Amino acid sequence: MSVLVGLAVIVPLLAAMVSLGVRRHAFLRDTVVLGSLVGVTVMSAVLLIQVEANGSLVVRVGGWLPQLGIVLVADMFAVLVLSVAMVTITLVEAFSIGQRRSTAGADPTVAAPMLMVLTAGVALSVLTGDLFTLFVAFELMLVASYVLLTHKGQAGQVRSGMTYVVINLFASTLFLFGVAFVYSATGTVNLALLVERIPELQTEVRWGIGLWFLVVFGTKAAMFPLFSWLPDSYPTAPTTITAVFAGLLTKIGVYVMIRFHTLMSMDDLGTVILVIAGFTMIVGVLGALAQDDMKRILSFHIVSQIGYMLMGLGLFSVAGVAGAIIFVVHQIPVKTVLFLVGAMVETDRRSSALSKLGGLVSSRPWLAVAFALPALSLAGLPPFSGFVAKLALIDAGVEAGTVAIVVVGLVGSALTLLSMVKIWAGVFWGPQNAPAFHAPESEEWAPRSATARGWSTMSLATGAAVALTLAIALFAGPLWDMSERAATELLDGEVYVTDVLGSER
């Protein structure tokens, strides 16, 4: 079974290279990309079942000892996030095959191979067992994202892509410095060995390392006050690309933050993280309320929701961390499906500005349903997955006696609902504005609407993604058990160390 752990990283990379070779041949390329994504999804599902039943799987790449080489660790937390991430990417790729037939889509000759590189980066950052490989995985993910963001070369994309690249490169540089600091302080970058060595350091050094990585991972995760690059750059990309970014990139940032800070027992930082979490929730949602474009509102929401995950982490209790984990699992598909609906609206009406839209509820009733369900879930209303996740967090907050963050979280939820109502009123209700026909700037860029077949592929993918978010609510019980187990393993640390180092200690 441990074969699958290595395959989950190498198969997407191999598929990226093969699809690069056949990038001009639409059918072959799509088959390779979609086929390998489905394959990886199945593999991660098998891993989930396997790890749930028999405990973590550890692969020593090239057969080297953990002290010398790279280890890939598929523990409960990793496989949980990996499976949701892979299902989501697969659905987005299916969607983009449908959307391709309109000009709103990404250019597949570039986007398809790069999406696979991004997938490999996601898989590697989730599975890796040492800090340096994590750095490499982040770079893999980011290099792909630079290309995906700017490949169409439109002015807005290049301008905001510049901010995106500069900030992310800066954060990566800090990351590399951080890895060097950790190595000089402890003599290793392997997470399992660090679990043993970091608590032995002086308090000041531990604080330094903890805060340093909080800034590094926080920039990638777009937490307050390091989020300004996100709402600026995400809405400019082709919408399918934004859907992948929104669902995955920031969540991987949070994922590694949860992994690093819990395993290294950075409990002292709890209060700092909670304060940041509160600000992230409120500032993000206030930003969303001020926007008048569907994609921009949703982009600000990414920031706001990050706050809830940080809140769970900041509590440093099993209930809190488990809440954060289930929140990540719920957010990945919900955020993606909202952007997919945004992409369908854009393909239908050729705009995502609230003022130019309206009346979709009568012309596209199913699209309205596909928006309403995840939107209510995002706001945290029962019986959707968002309710389960938020309830868990609020519960953990009350239990820990941190009332302030609970109140902030609830206010944030109410404001989230308000901004979802804003989208609903602007896009789906109201008089049906005729699609505004601007004279296209040049013949070359004339918009082209989707074909009937393309539209049905898009609907099918969106429907499947909505079904996935509903399934998360339906299987909340088992998912909660898994999150709780993952949280216990992370906070204890001993399980992880024994799994990775085994008998050679």
Add this chain to the structure above:
Amino acid sequence: MIADRSIVVQDGIRLASPLAIIVATMLFFGGHNQPGGGFAGGLVLGAVVALRSATGLSVPLHPVRMMALGGVIIGGVALGPLVVGDVVLDQYIWETTLPVLGKVKAGTALIFDAGVVLVVLGLIVAMLDALAQGGEHRTTLRLDAEGDREADQ
């Protein structure tokens, strides 16, 4: 073009090209235990290709296919050990004594490195192509996308 002005530069680079290939080969084989390897070798070749393209000499064709082939080789070497039941990226080393060369040690890492050379060289040529095409590049991309759409339908 520099070549229009200076025949010295053009001939110099043409004569230096085989030497660069020798240096690159040396780096490539030395890389296992000493500084060098596929990446360094690929970069040396890439530097020569960049000079050649600046002076209007011929450069390798189909850079993207070269990258893809290199990547597939790398992926294959990574996955190969799984087929015989070993871990990902495991390596095998053979030692023999050949005439002239003496004792020779070769591993699967060498094939991996060959893939790296192809990727690095392909990337450099692809970048040179993109730079040379400049503004035209976007139209080519769009034409490709159009072609895809027709192929799809």
